[in-house]
Amino acid sequence: xxxxPAMADLKATSLNRLHIELGxxxxxxxxxxxxxxYPAGIIKEHLHVRKAAGLFxxxxxxxxxxxxxxxxxxxxxxxxxxxVCADILSLANGRQRYALLLxxxxxxxxxxxxxxxxxxxxxxxxxACKIEDERYLRAALAPNCELQxxxxxxxxxxxxxxxxxxxxxxxxxxxxxxxxDVWAGTLLGMDCVLSRSGYTGEDGFEISIPADGxxxxxxxxxxxxxxxxxxxxxxxxxxxxxxxCLHGADIDATTTPVEADLQWSIQxxxxxxxxxxxxxxxxxxxxxxxxxxxxxxxVGLRPQGRAPVRRGAxxxxxxxxxxPIGIVTxxxxxxxxxxxxxxxxxxxxxxxxxxxxxxxxxxxxxxATLAKPTAITPRYRR
Amino acid sequence: xxxxxxxxxxxxxxxDCATIGITEYAQEQLGDLVFVQLPKPGTSLEAGGVAAVVxxxxxxxxxxxxxDGEVIAANDxxxxxxxxxxxxxxxxGWLFKLKISNRVQLDALMDEQAYKSxxxxxx
Numbered sequence: 001x002x003x004x005p006a007m008a009d010l011k012a013t014s015l016n017r018l019h020i021e022l023g024x025x026x027x028x029x030x031x032x033x034x035x036x037x038y039p040a041g042i043i044k045e046h047l048h049v050r051k052a053a054g055l056f057x058x059x060x061x062x063x064x065x066x067x068x069x070x071x072x073x074x075x076x077x078x079x080x081x082x083x084v085c086a087d088i089l090s091l092a093n094g095r096q097r098y099a100l101l102l103x104x105x106x107x108x109x110x111x112x113x114x115x116x117x118x119x120x121x122x123x124x125x126x127x128a129c130k131i132e133d134e135r136y137l138r139a140a141l142a143p144n145c146e147l148q149x150x151x152x153x154x155x156x157x158x159x160x161x162x163x164x165x166x167x168x169x170x171x172x173x174x175x176x177x178x179x180x181d182v183w184a185g186t187l188l189g190m191d192c193v194l195s196r197s198g199y200t201g202e203d204g205f206e207i208s209i210p211a212d213g214x215x216x217x218x219x220x221x222x223x224x225x226x227x228x229x230x231x232x233x234x235x236x237x238x239x240x241x242x243x244x245c246l247h248g249a250d251i252d253a254t255t256t257p258v259e260a261d262l263q264w265s266i267q268x269x270x271x272x273x274x275x276x277x278x279x280x281x282x283x284x285x286x287x288x289x290x291x292x293x294x295x296x297x298x299v300g301l302r303p304q305g306r307a308p309v310r311r312g313a314x315x316x317x318x319x320x321x322x323x324p325i326g327i328v329t330x331x332x333x334x335x336x337x338x339x340x341x342x343x344x345x346x347x348x349x350x351x352x353x354x355x356x357x358x359x360x361x362x363x364x365x366x367x368a369t370l371a372k373p374t375a376i377t378p379r380y381r382r
Numbered sequence: 383x384x385x386x387x388x389x390x391x392x393x394x395x396x397x398d399c400a401t402i403g404i405t406e407y408a409q410e411q412l413g414d415l416v417f418v419q420l421p422k423p424g425t426s427l428e429a430g431g432v433a434a435v436v437x438x439x440x441x442x443x444x445x446x447x448x449x450d451g452e453v454i455a456a457n458d459x460x461x462x463x464x465x466x467x468x469x470x471x472x473x474x475g476w477l478f479k480l481k482i483s484n485r486v487q488l489d490a491l492m493d494e495q496a497y498k499s500x501x502x503x504x505x
Contacts, residue, residue, distance in 0.1 A: 041468075042439045043414040233413070237439055307417050308437055332439050333416035340417075362435045362442060363419055 013059035014154045014211040015218055022229055029232060030127035032060040037231040045234035046335040049200055050376075053160035054230035055221055062130025063150035063208055064123040064137065072144040076121050079144040080114065083137070085257060085280050087267035093118040096180045096195045098265050100257050101133065106282030106289070107253040108260065109136070111245065113206075115182040115195055122182075122193060124155070124206070126247045154214035159204030159238075161379065162226040167194075167205055170220065174205065179380040188217055199235065201242025201378040240341055241334045243300060243373030249311060250298065250329040250343055256282070258289035259345070261298045261373070266290070297351035300373035301328065301342040303359060303366045308333045308340040313360040315346055315368075321358070325350045328359060334375055343373045385488065386497035387448045392472060393491055395482070402448060403476040404436065404467065407501055413438045415464040420456035420478055427451060427480065429487055434477050436467065449487040451480030 010033040019026060024035035035057065037045060048054055068076040077088045086099035096115040100108050110129040115122045125133045130149070138147045158167055167174045171187055177196040184193045190213040198204040209217055221227050236246070245251045251260045269275045272287055280286075303309045308331055315326035331342030346357060351370065358365040385393040390408035394401040409415070419435040427433050427447035434445040456478045460466050467475035482488070492500065 037413060041414045043416075046439075233440055307419070308439075308442070310442060333437075335439065362432075362444070 011060075013057055014214040015057045015059065018215055018218055019057065019229070024229070024231060030060055032127065034060060035229070035231040037233045038229055040228070042231070042233040042237060043335045045228070045230045046237050048228050049160045049202060049230055049234065049238055050336050051161065052226045052228070053158060053162040053166045053204075053224070054200070054234070055218060055227055056157040056159065056230050056232075056235055057154070057214075057218075058157050058206070058235075059154040059211070059214065060127040061155050062123070062125035062127065062133060063153050063155060064125060064130075064134060065148045065150055066121045066123065066137070066141065067119065067146045069144055069146055074144040076141075076145045077116070079141050080121065081270075081276065082279060083140055083281065084112070084114070085266045085270055085283070085286060086114070087269045087276075088114060088116075088121075089276070090267070090269065091116045094182055096182045096197060100262065100265055101136075102257070102280055102282045102286070103253055104281050106256040106285035108247065108251045108255055108257065109133070109253055111247050111251060111262075113195070113197060115193070117182060117184050117193070122150075122208070128248055150208070152211055153208050154211045156207045156209070156214065156218060157198050157200075157204060158207065158221060158227070159198045159200040159202045159230075161203060163202070163204040164381070166221060166224045166227050167207075169224065177205075177381075179203075179382045188213065188220065190217075196381060199242075199244055200238035201244070201374075201376050202238075203379050203381045236330075237332050237335055240330055240332055240343070241336055241375045242378055243343070243375065245298075245343075246330060255298075255345075256286055256289060256294065258286060259294045259296055259298065263290060293348055295348055296326070296345045297348050298329075298343060298345055298373065299351050300371040300375065301331070301344060301357070301359065301368040302371045302375075303331075303340040303342065303368040305366060306333075306340065307361055307366055309342045309359040309361060309366060309368060315344060315360075316358040316365065317350065319358045319365050319367075325357065337375045341375045342368065346370070384494060385448075385491035386494065387446070387491060388500065389446055389448075391445060391448055393448050394476075395488065398482045399454065400449060400451065400480045400482050401476050402433070402445075402478055402480065404445060404471055405497075406471050409468050409471045409475070412436065412443060413440065413468075415467050418460050418464045418467070418477070420461060421453045423453050423455060425453045427453060429484075436464070436477075445477060447480070448491060449480065449482060450484045451482055453478055454481050455479040
């Protein structure tokens with residue numbers, strides 16, 4: 001067992017009272033007391049999101065606002081581009097993009113969603129990274145940008161095929177939004193930022209609102225019978241079925257975007273031959289890997305049978321081998337696909353060969369085929 | 383006679399046969415179970431050794447043999463449908479049966495009253 005800090009030492013989100021009222025099992029997560037599951041349980045919660053709409057409290061995540069300083073040399077977009085391998089200059093007003101914050105070795109400090117709202121950019125950062133991200137960004141962007149941690153705001157995610165109709169009851173204009181559109185305006189009389197995005201493989205929205213208004217928004221959405229509160233347990237199984245990486249598990253400061261098979265997030269403009277090639281930390285490493293490849297690669301794994309393969313399980317070419325060729329970074333039983341699913345890293349050789357590997361299990365190893373990390377067909381509203 | 387262990391297992395004693403499962407409290411703590419690994423009949427188990435593994439979406443948990451004994455049956459129904467352990471942990475959700483080989487070990491098991499007191503103490 002981990003040495004969990006006492007609940008009293010943990011921060012509570014603005015929905016804490018609602019979570020407890022709904023009977024949530026609360027647990028420490030990145031310094032916050034967060035709902036892991038509600039009485040329905042992870043499987044029912046997961047399936048509810050795939051068929052209706054789930055409301056998640058993700059207020060523990062970091063929200064950071066960045067504005068260009070007056071008379072600065074670089075715009076906020078230009079300054080941000082010096083830290084991430086994504087193209088931020090071409091990100092249009094009202095759009096959002098996935099961006100990797102890299103260290104000098106090309107390792108992933110954090111994976112971010114960056115939104116362009118015209119006069120400002122808003123970054124959504126991982127809960128466990130947000131303090132360090134803020135410190136790093138503040139220092140790195142200081143000459144050109146003003147930075148503010150929006151810790152007085154809550155973040156809710158509304159996800160699933162009925163998310164649009166549920167939110168449209170409060171704000172009909174959301175029907176006009178497409179995947180990765182962002183919108184800033186007034187919702188229930190509160191200053192709100194919406195993005196059509198999420199972490200479940202479903203269509204949906206992330207809603208940033210003042211913390212003191214989060215509970216009334218949540219209760220209003222929950223009046224719709226299609227909407228149910230969903231805990232972080234189901235959020236993890238949903239994102240794993242969707243093949244999405246969890247920072248701190250599947251990607252971290254020791255894995256590069258190319259090793260993690262996230263090279264799609266490096267637009268052509270930032271690659272060799274592009275208009276603004278390189279110019280981000282670790283660019284030499286990452287751009288060389290785009291050409292020469294890497295020694296390991298993130299892959300999806302489909303263990304045979306019903307037994308889940310868990311994070312930390314080593315992967316072998318033969319069941320009786322003692323030299324691992326890879327490791328599992330996330331693994332569970334996928335409630336929608338009704339089979340065990342996992343992702344992890346294997347040698348580039350093994351990834352290219354595509355032959356099944358043996359994964360450690362209590363008792364005896366289990367054979368797992370390599371697959372795309374995505375186990376479901378995502379339903380983003382493009 | 384129904385007994386309990388501090389690892390949240392129940393042990394139903396009937397002559398020289400002990401039926402073992404996990405308690406209502408344990409299934410609630412574990413959440414939705416998706417996979418169960420049971421000992422094969424004929425296997426000899428020692429008290430405190432790993433007898434079975436029950437797995438939820440989130441994690442794998444070991445079930446220990448509460449006493450020494452040879453496995454005389456394993457519940458194939460829960461292998462096929464692990465959710466039976468969540469819905470009916472004390473009856474249809476039984477895991478395996480042991481042939482009791484050392485009756486002295488039974489004295490170390492708790493009765494229902496003692497188990498309930500333990501739960502209240504830890505709550």
